[in-house]
Amino acid sequence: MFKKETYKQRRALLKKALGSGVYLFLGNDELSLNYADSTFRYRQDSSFLYFFGLSFAGLSAIIDVDEDKEIIFGNELTIDDIVWMGVQPTLKEKSEMVGVTHTEPTVDLGTYLARAQKQGREIHYLPPYRPEHQLKLMDLLGIKPAAQKASYKFMEAICNQRIYKSDEELAEIDKACNVTAQMHIAAMKMLRPGMKEYEVVAEMEAVAARNNYELSFATIATINGQTLHNHYHGNTAKSGQLFLIDAGCETEMGYAGDMSSTVPVDKTFTARQKAVYDIQNRMHLESVKALKPGVSYESVYDLSASVMVDGLKDLGLMKGNTEDAVREGAHAMFYPHGLGHMMGLDVHDMENFGEELVGYAGGKKSTQFGRKSLRLARELEPGFVFTIEPGIYFIPDLIDLWRGQNKFMDFINYDVLETYKDFGGIRNEEDYVITKDGARRMGSLYVPLTTEEVEAIR
Numbered sequence: 001m002f003k004k005e006t007y008k009q010r011r012a013l014l015k016k017a018l019g020s021g022v023y024l025f026l027g028n029d030e031l032s033l034n035y036a037d038s039t040f041r042y043r044q045d046s047s048f049l050y051f052f053g054l055s056f057a058g059l060s061a062i063i064d065v066d067e068d069k070e071i072i073f074g075n076e077l078t079i080d081d082i083v084w085m086g087v088q089p090t091l092k093e094k095s096e097m098v099g100v101t102h103t104e105p106t107v108d109l110g111t112y113l114a115r116a117q118k119q120g121r122e123i124h125y126l127p128p129y130r131p132e133h134q135l136k137l138m139d140l141l142g143i144k145p146a147a148q149k150a151s152y153k154f155m156e157a158i159c160n161q162r163i164y165k166s167d168e169e170l171a172e173i174d175k176a177c178n179v180t181a182q183m184h185i186a187a188m189k190m191l192r193p194g195m196k197e198y199e200v201v202a203e204m205e206a207v208a209a210r211n212n213y214e215l216s217f218a219t220i221a222t223i224n225g226q227t228l229h230n231h232y233h234g235n236t237a238k239s240g241q242l243f244l245i246d247a248g249c250e251t252e253m254g255y256a257g258d259m260s261s262t263v264p265v266d267k268t269f270t271a272r273q274k275a276v277y278d279i280q281n282r283m284h285l286e287s288v289k290a291l292k293p294g295v296s297y298e299s300v301y302d303l304s305a306s307v308m309v310d311g312l313k314d315l316g317l318m319k320g321n322t323e324d325a326v327r328e329g330a331h332a333m334f335y336p337h338g339l340g341h342m343m344g345l346d347v348h349d350m351e352n353f354g355e356e357l358v359g360y361a362g363g364k365k366s367t368q369f370g371r372k373s374l375r376l377a378r379e380l381e382p383g384f385v386f387t388i389e390p391g392i393y394f395i396p397d398l399i400d401l402w403r404g405q406n407k408f409m410d411f412i413n414y415d416v417l418e419t420y421k422d423f424g425g426i427r428n429e430e431d432y433v434i435t436k437d438g439a440r441r442m443g444s445l446y447v448p449l450t451t452e453e454v455e456a457i458r
Contacts, residue, residue, distance in 0.1 A: 001053040001054075001055075001097065001098065001253060002053065002168055002253075004096075004097060004098050004099040005099070006053075006166075006168065007051060007052060007053045007098040007099055008098075008099040010050065010051050010161065011051050011063060011070060011099075013161055014051065014063065014157055014158065014161060015063060015065050015068075017157040017160065017161070018063075018065050018153070018154070018157050019065065020065050020066050021065050021066065021121070021122060021124055021153075022062065022063075022064050022065070022066070022113070022116045022121055022122070022123050022124065023062065023063045023064075023065070023124045023125075023151075023154055024060070024061075024062060024113070024123055024124065024125045024126075024140075025045070025047060025048050025051065025052065025060060025061040025062070025063070025126070026045065026048070026060050026125070026126070026128070026133050026136055026137075027044060027045055027048045027052075027054075027056075027057070027058070027059040027060055027061070028042070028043065028044050028045045028048070028057065028130065028132075029057050029058055029132050030042060030057045030058075031130075031132075041214060042055070042057055043214075043254070044056075044057075044254070046254065046344075046345035046346050046350070047126060047158055047162070047350075048061065049253075049254050049345055050158075050161075050162055050345060051063075052072065052098055052100070053097070053098040054072070054094050054095075054097070054098060055254070056074070056088070056094060058074055058075060058106065059072060059073065059074040059094075060072075060073045060074070060106065060109055060136075061073065061100075062109070062112060062113075064116070066121065069102060070100050070102060071100070071102045071103065071104055071112070072091065072094070072095045072100050072102075072103050072104075073103070073104050073105065073106050073108065073109040074091045074094075074103070074105070074106055075091070075105055075106050076090060076091055076105075091103045109140065110139070110140050113140050113141060117141070122151075123141055124151035124153065124154040125137060125141075125148075125150060125151060125154070126150050126151070126154060126155060126158075126352075126353075127150040127155070127352050127353060127354075128145070128148055128150070129352045134148060152357075155353045155354075155357060156357060156362075158350070158353070159350055159353055159357055159358055162344060162345070162349065162350060163342065163349070163350070163358070163383070163384065164381070164382075164383035164384070165344060165383050165384075165385050165433065166383075169255065169344065170385070170433060170442075172251050172253055172255035173255050173256070173257065173343070173344070173385055173431070173433075173442050173443075174442055174443050174444070175251050175255075176213070176216070176248070176249055176250055176251050176255050176256055176257035176443075177257040177259070177431050177442040177443025177445075178257075178443045178444060178445045179207065179208060179211045179213055179249050179257065180216075180247070180248045180249050180257030180258065180259050180443070181257075181259065181443055181445035181446070181447045182207050182211075182445065183204040183205075183207045183208060183247055183248075183249065183259075184204070184245060184247065184259055184261045184447045185445075185447060185448075185457070186203050186204060186207050187200050187203060187204050187221065187245050187247075187261075187263075188245075188261060188263050188447075188448065188454065188457050188458065189457060189458075190203055191237060191243055191263060191265060191458075192237070192265070193237060193238055193239040193265050193266065194236065194237070194238075195236070195237050196233070196234065196235070196236055196237075197221050197222055197223065197232075197233040197234065197235050197236075197237065197243075198233040198234065200221050200237075200243070200245070201219050201221045201233050204219060204221070204245070204247050205219065207249075208249040211249070212252060213249040213250060213251055213252070214249065214250055215247070215248070215249055215250070216248040216249055216250040216256035216257060216258060216347040217247075217248060217256075217258070217347045218231050219231070219233075219245075219246075219247040220244065220245065220246035220247065220260075221233060221243070221244075221245050221246075221247065222235065222243070222244055223235050223237055223238070223241045223242070223243055223244075223265070223424065224244075224424065224425075225242055225243075225244030225262065225393065225424040225425030225426065225427065226393045226394055226395045226396070226423075226424050226425040227395075227425075228336070228337060228391075228393070228425075230244075237265045238265060239265055239266050240265070240266065240270065241264075241265045241424065242262055242263070242264060242265070242273060242423075242424045242425070242426065243262065243263050243264070243265055244260070244261075244262045244424070244425055244426070244427055245260060245261050245262070245263075246258075246259075246260040246427065246429065247259070247260075248347060250347070254345050255344060255345060256343055256344065256345070256346065256347040257343075257431060257442070257443070258343055258347050258387055258429065258431060259429050259430060259431065259447060260389055260391075260427045260428055260429035261428055261429075261447055261448075261454075262277065262280075262425075262426045262427060262428060263454050263458060264454075264455075264458070266458075267455065267458045268455050268458070269451055269454075269455065272423070273423075274451050275315060276315070276392055276423070276426060277426055277451050278311075278451060279307070279308060279311030279312065279315075279392060280308070280390060280391065280392045280426045280427070280428065281428070281449065281450055281451070282307050282311060283304040283305075283307045283308050283311075283390040283392075284304075284388060284389075284390055284428055284430075284449070286303055286304065286307050287300050287301075287303060287304045287339060287388050287390060288388055288430070288432070288439070288441075290303055291380065291388075291432060291434065291438065291439035292380070292434070292437065292438050292439060293380055293381055293382055293434055293435075293436065293437070294379060294380065295379065295380050296377065296378070296379050296380075297339065297340075297359075297376045297377050297378060297379075297380055297386070298374060298377035300339060301338060301339040301371075301374055301377070302326055304335075304339055304390040305326045305331040305335055306322050306323070306326055308331060308334065308335055308390070308392060309322045309325050309326060309330075309331050309411075310322055312334065312392075315416075316413055316416045317334075317412070317413055317416050317417055317420070318330070318331075318334075318411055318412060318413065319410070319411060319412075319413055320410050320411045324411075325408075325411040328408070328411075329368045329369055329370055329371060329408075330408035330410075330411035330412060331370065332368075332369050332370025332371070333398060333399070333402060333408065333412055333417075334392050334393060334394070335370060335390065335391060335392060335393070336369065336370045336373065336393065336395070336398070337370070337373045337374075337391065338371075338373045338374035338375050338376065339374065339376070339388060339389065339390055340375070340376055340386050340387035340388050340389050340429070341359070341375040341376055341386060341387055342358055342359065342375075342376055342384065342385065342386050343385050343386055343387055343431060344385055348375065349385075351375070355375050355376075358376075359374075359375045359376040359377055359378060360377050360378055361378045361379075363377070363378070365377075380434045381434060382434050382435055382436050383433070383434065384433065384434045385431065385432070385433045385442065386431070386432060387429050387430070387431050387432075388429065388430050388431075388432060389427055389428070389429030389430075390427070390428075391425060391426060391427035392425065392426050393424075393425035393426070393427075394417070394420045394421060394422075394423040394424065394425065395425075396421045399414070399417055399418070399421060403417075428449055430442075430447070430449075431443070
């Protein structure tokens with residue numbers, strides 16, 4: 001964890017922004033896999049981590065702005081716990097690590113909240129994204145899950161702090177990105193025809209484990225790159241196919257890295273693969289060149305889409321006016337997702353608060369297919385960390401659907417597109433931070449990006 005002063009300063013800034021009220025932080029408990037004592041790997045709630053820094057199960061916290069109190073609630077380990085888990089710091093010792101002097105047993109949390117409610121004070125809480133949180137809120141506040149409504153004021157105040165990454169946070173993200181890059185380079189070097197997808201996954205995840213890092217999300221490593229989030233790893237990689245990887249790790253403090261790469265199963269790209277890959281590469285590089293403070297991220301997305309349309313027109317896959325094609329959404333046949341997302345303690349940072357708050361500064365998202373998946377659209381500011389990950393995909397079901405509907409006939413050459421149904425998909429992704437005068441790629445280790453660089457490492 002960071003030094004205790006960091007967490008004290010974060011809580012002080014939050015209290016100043018909130019002004020008044022009682023704010024409840026529910027930490028995460030252990031989550032059972034198939035019976036009580038067989039659990040998934042533990043991950044603390046990110047906002048709890050940000051303000052209280054403690055990655056231990058069974059903790060909750062209160063910030064009472066009106067009474068100027070910060071309290072961590074939890075239970076001491078019993079001798080039975082110690083026999084199975086070993087000795088751990090006491091609750092008081094844990095709390096002192098992050099500058100909190102007041103602790104209470106878990107049973108007293110309900111009493112504290114009941115007293116505040118009796119005084120007519122509102123209890124503010126964050127979105128309960130886990131069933132355990134919903135049950136706790138029902139028990140503590142008497143609110144059934146269907147009626148639980150998170151505090152927008154609370155979310156907004158936290159978002160306005162967490163969205164700007166400090167130097168010490170950037171150092172952690174750099175570490176995550178360096179190991180993430182190692183994962184991708186290892187996969188790019190080892191892939192050969194005849195390998196199972198899970199063999200590649202095993203090598204990548206071993207890289208994370210050797211650095212004592214966990215995964216920041218479930219690994220994607222697939223010959224079916226046209227499926228955007230494909231977590232199945234049982235296919236055999238064959239000559240002539242593309243292999244899409246989307247994988248990352250997180251540091252011991254929970255900060256994430258997230259990168260994507262696409263490589264040929266063979267040592268070199270085919271001419272058709274190279275032609276499409278080079279278009280995707282231009283989308284990526286032009287997007288990166290456009291990054292700087294004050295630029296709308298949605299305008300960078302539009303730029304990437306326009307670069308793609310122009311390139312696909314050269315291949316005979318698209319036609320018509322580029323600006324019209326992007327505005328009307330015809331580009332989404334090949335590019336059905338956004339350009340990227342915020343990243344930090346969550347790989348999709350604070351996405352449990354909602355994309356409109358985090359990625360749109362409270363504005364409204366588009367309902368247009370493709371553009372509605374744009375997770376980030378707001379004006380870029382120094383300290384923002386996010387991904388750049390344009391893609392090009394050939395999705396047979398989408399091709400059939402839109403052709404059957406005679407959709408975008410003025411922009412899409414369906415006869416040519418039919419011949420690409422077996423192509424798959426291409427996505428490459430890097431992580432960036434906005435600086436005072438531009439942008440910096442996160443991490444010092446570079447993952448091969450151009451076709452020439454990829455073939456050289458293959």
